[in-house]
Amino acid sequence: MSPLKRVAYFFGLPILLIVLWWALSFGSTNFFVPKPIELAQTLWTTWIGDRFVEDVLPSLGRLAVGLFFAIGLGIVLGLLIGSTRWLRNLLEPLLEFFRAIPPPVLVPLLMLLIGVNDSMKVAVIISGSIWPVLLNTVEGVRAVDSVLNDSCRSFGIRGFARIRYFVLPAVTPQIMAGVRQSLSIGLILMVISEMFASSSGLGFTIVQFQRNFAIPEMWSGIVVLGLIGLGLAIIFQFVERRVLHWYHGLKEITHDS
Amino acid sequence: MRKQPSAAAGPRAKALGLGIGGIILFFLIWEATPRLGLVSDRYLPPASEVLVRLGQYLTEAAFWKDVADTMTSWALGLAIATVAAIIVGLIIGSSRFLRRATHTTIEFLRPIPSVALIPLAVLIFGTSIESTLLLVVYASFWQVLLQLLYGIADVDAVANDTAKSYGLGRLARVRYVIWPTALPYLMTGLRLAAAVALILAITAELIIGTPGLGKQIALTQSGGAISSMYALVLATGMIGVLINLAARILEKRVLSWHPSVRGEVVL
DSSP: OOHHHHHHHHHHHHHHHHHHHHHHTSSOOOSSSOOHHHHHHHHHHHHSSHHIIIIIHHHHHHHHHHHHHHHHHHHHHHHHHHHOHHHHHHHHHHHHHHHHSOGGGHHHHHHHHHOSSHHHHHHHHHHHHHHHHHHHHHHHHHTSOHHHHHHHHHTTOOTHHHIIIIIHHHHHHHHHHHHHHHHHHHHHHHHHHHHHSOSSSHHHHHHHHHHTTOHHHHHHHHHHHHHHHHHHHHHHHHHHHHHTHHHHHHHHHHHHO | OOOOSOOOHHHHHHHHHHHHHHHHHHHHHHHHHHHTTSSOTTTSOOHHHHHHHHHHHHTOHHHHHHHHHHHHHHHHHHHHHHHHHHHHHHHHHTOHHHHHHHHHHHHHHTTSOGGGGHHHHHHHHTTSHHHHHHHHHHHHHHHHHHHHHHHHHTSOHHHHHHHHHTTOOHHHHIIIIIHHHHHHHHHHHHHHHHHHHHHHHHHHHHHTOOSSHHHHHHHHHHHTOHHHHHHHHHHHHHHHHHHHHHHHHHHHHHTTTSSSOOOOOOO
């Protein structure tokens, strides 16, 4: 495909949609739908400056801390539970139950237990987004290749080396699939924890705009959340390519042969 | 998932026993924590109290009304999203041009967290069930659509060309070549969407106040009926488990002909 054509495919539809939006809202005085230019201006004036430092950065900070612990704990606990048979049997039904609880209901619960503060919001993010990573890791450890497992054993590879060079690489594709789910759940919980109980943060601000009928500002908040989601997806894709490049390569080879 | 070579009844029963033991252990720890004063029982009532409350709930008509409200938005939202995603997916998937042209737009719209639409939903629909539906449909639509598009991309080119040279029309190819290939992916998408739809249904009720279990949880929390709140949280968890089980059974039924049940696509 020529580069020109590629660019056209990449930007074609988005540009078409924006032009359509612009044309349809041109003469309209609809209160609920802002015009594209108006929205772009609001986006700039509303979110760049103080509000970025006071609301957006703290939200992102909590999200980062929460996800870091959720993924870290998920992998460590998952490896532990997955490689111990009795522990796995003991905990599996319980973990399935915890995963099935819709994470947002944990917001009022943790509000009671911890109070309304930053650590509660981080706890909400951790308690919601740990499950996909944890359960995928457990599942992955259980399904490791039994031949490789036996080879490891007969070569006397055990303990840390076994985890580092055999189990972890074997489980990484599953872990990454879990992380992908965790990211979107984490983002949802970041917003919800601020909508439900907070006086600052991205979620709070957006709801505040809506209550005051500041419609363009509200839309701009939705766009900001969308951009954060997009940013997370891009970072994830980048990291995944790095971590799993061997895996995608392997899959391509087996597909070709 | 790979099945282990058919285990004898012994280890299986043992695993089940351990699992039940784990649940009992969990409730015992929960019971002991407030009783020993580790956490004040104003914040964490003993498990027995919560379970008794849950038992009472099961006999109350108002509780079942809330369950029905939540499940209605869940089922309706999931159905709308699935049908829409299948139609859109088959249209986009059947043409290379459309697939390429929509790629960036889909990649941009998909990661928008559906909760970002909460203010919009409140503004347009207020606290009626449509608010919940908007969130549920938006969230579950992408899950199904993406898996379906992966599935269609996985269609065997040789099979498709063979069908073409045997004179199968576009519709017939969709029915006999594309659909069977994409079905396992579609089921994966549906299973993920079923879980997401419940999360969003409860979220909308919790935050916006549309009728359902989520609203009750918010009410009991602000009203200080703590054991009721815990009982409702347990109830949502049970609904979640039932939905997961139902989705897995459905997947097995629908794909019983399929040589292997595929895992989620990692991309």
